[in-house]
Amino acid sequence: MAIYYAGIDLGGTRMRAALADSEGKMVRRSDALTERGLGSERIVERMIEVVGEAMGGERAGVACLGVGAPGPLDARTGVLFHPVNLTTDDVPLKELLEDRLGLPVRVHNDANAAALGEWLFGGHGQTQHLIYVTVSTGVGAGIISHGRLIDGFNTTAGEIGHTVVDPNGPPCGCGNRGCVEAICSGSSIARAATAALGTVTAGRMMTLAGGKLDGVTAEVVAQAAREGDELASRIFFHAADTLGIAVVNLIHLFSPEIVIIGGGVAEAGDLLFGPVRERVLRTAMSLPALGVRIRPPGLGQDAGLVGAIALAMGAGIDR
Ligand SMILES: [Zn+2]
Numbered sequence: 001m002a003i004y005y006a007g008i009d010l011g012g013t014r015m016r017a018a019l020a021d022s023e024g025k026m027v028r029r030s031d032a033l034t035e036r037g038l039g040s041e042r043i044v045e046r047m048i049e050v051v052g053e054a055m056g057g058e059r060a061g062v063a064c065l066g067v068g069a070p071g072p073l074d075a076r077t078g079v080l081f082h083p084v085n086l087t088t089d090d091v092p093l094k095e096l097l098e099d100r101l102g103l104p105v106r107v108h109n110d111a112n113a114a115a116l117g118e119w120l121f122g123g124h125g126q127t128q129h130l131i132y133v134t135v136s137t138g139v140g141a142g143i144i145s146h147g148r149l150i151d152g153f154n155t156t157a158g159e160i161g162h163t164v165v166d167p168n169g170p171p172c173g174c175g176n177r178g179c180v181e182a183i184c185s186g187s188s189i190a191r192a193a194t195a196a197l198g199t200v201t202a203g204r205m206m207t208l209a210g211g212k213l214d215g216v217t218a219e220v221v222a223q224a225a226r227e228g229d230e231l232a233s234r235i236f237f238h239a240a241d242t243l244g245i246a247v248v249n250l251i252h253l254f255s256p257e258i259v260i261i262g263g264g265v266a267e268a269g270d271l272l273f274g275p276v277r278e279r280v281l282r283t284a285m286s287l288p289a290l291g292v293r294i295r296p297p298g299l300g301q302d303a304g305l306v307g308a309i310a311l312a313m314g315a316g317i318d319r
Helices: 040-061 093-101 110-121 180-184 186-197 204-208 218-226 230-254 264-268 270-283 300-313
Strands: 004-010 014-021 026-033 062-069 105-109 130-135 139-145 258-262 293-295
Touching: 004 040, 004 110, 004 300, 014 040, 014 300, 026 040, 026 300, 040 062, 040 093, 062 093, 062 110, 062 300, 093 105, 105 110, 105 300, 110 130, 110 139, 110 258, 110 300, 130 230, 130 264, 139 180, 139 230, 180 186, 180 230, 186 204, 186 218, 186 230, 186 264, 204 218, 204 230, 218 230, 218 264, 218 270, 230 258, 230 264, 230 270, 258 270, 264 270, 270 293
Parallel strands: 004 062, 062 105, 130 258, 258 293
Antiparallel strands: 004 014, 014 026, 130 139
16 A cells, blocks of 8 residues: 655644655645634644545555644644644644544644755755744744754754844843844834834835734835835844844854745845845854855745655654
């Protein structure tokens, strides 16, 4: 019988599932909206429906299901700790899914899953040293070093978003100040722009936002910057440059060959990648930075979903 792997990318707005063959090639996919605040049982019900659709008639051949989920989570037990964007209770995801599906299930945080996906299927060659940084609502990283996913003692390694780069900087959701996430995430960029605009009602950002302050998103800031708006350029540059500092730190710590930057904010393209590369050129030590490539994800928006499949396949992971 043919062997298959299944994967689910559990996002704050959508859950996406796919079935892949033994080579990791996608056979079928399905997706649904992630409804918030329904409690863990209902979330698991929805996940089972979605992955059931993706597995279809091949269900009996599925060897493992991989799930990329928002952290914080414990990858050993597969428990999500009150994932704020989904529900207020803890979700014993691995146990619930294994009971219901009768399949082995591997759960890891979405950045780690995406790192595995890009490493195995992103078209980056035979590297054993790749870091995936996601910049969207939050900021996180998945670190592949010597061909292994580095997740550490409590399986939480890679939280680059909560490393402090400015102790006097803006407050972060984690309780600290000046974390990378508090400056570079999409919501932080929007917040900085909203604060800077204050009572200003004119200008490119306000026009793009439809005249409403709460319509100012990171995309609006990026677009206005591209059109030459000075305030927008300054705000977006500060976020991109700060991300560059985080990337330099990652390069100094792990000596990666490839750094992938994905997530919604990375869709700003050169506006983000330019200042990041510039910061690396200017401030990284020459030997660690030698030959390091900084790129967008080869898998585009599918990095997380393909990553969940890679997780199911088990390469590079110890549990
Ligand atoms: Zn933080």
